[in-house]
Amino acid sequence: MMIDNRLCGSWDMISNDNFEGFMTALDIGFAVRKIAVLLHQKKVIEQVGDIYIVKTLSIFRNYIISFKLDQEFEEYTRGMDDRHCKSVVTWQGNKLVCTQEGEKKNRGWAHWIEDDKLYLELYCEGEVCKQVFKRINS
Structure with a gap:
């Protein structure tokens, strides 16, 4: 299955709601959360062949993940909460969804496009x- 190629590209954050609450759930320390x-x-x-690469970039830390759809992989969340988990990324409707199994419960993420965002x-x-x-138009 192919990724929704509208997801591919470079994107600038315009809003970030409850990031601190999410980081608190991951047991990320106070100072790092505030930064x-x-x-x-x-x-x-x-997308490079059947491998997908998602990069989250900032001046403080970068996090890069690569995966094949529908294939479980070992993920080390280095630079986030530094945990090991088993992850799998699938399409669910119009959403690219990652489920992460490990010491934290109900953990994961979903990306999708709506109104060109x-x-x-x-x-x-x-x-x-x-x-x-x-x-980001390049």
Whole structure:
């Protein structure tokens, strides 16, 4: 199955609701949370063959994940909460959804396009962070 190629490209964050609540659910420390909520994130989504690469970039930390759809993989959330989990990314309707199994419950994310914007929901143990990005024209 192919990724919705409208997701591919570079995106600038325009809103970030409840990021601190999400990070608290991940047990991320106070100082890092205070820095992270102030950062302007960029998202880059690429497809190389059947591998998908999602980059979350900021001046503080970068997080890069690569995966094949519908194939479980070992993920190390280095630079976020530094945990190991088993992850799988699938299409659910119009959403690219990642489920992360590990020591944190109900953890994962979903990306989708709506009204020419990229939406991302990050969730963990009942906390939901909602982020919205606009495409960067290059």
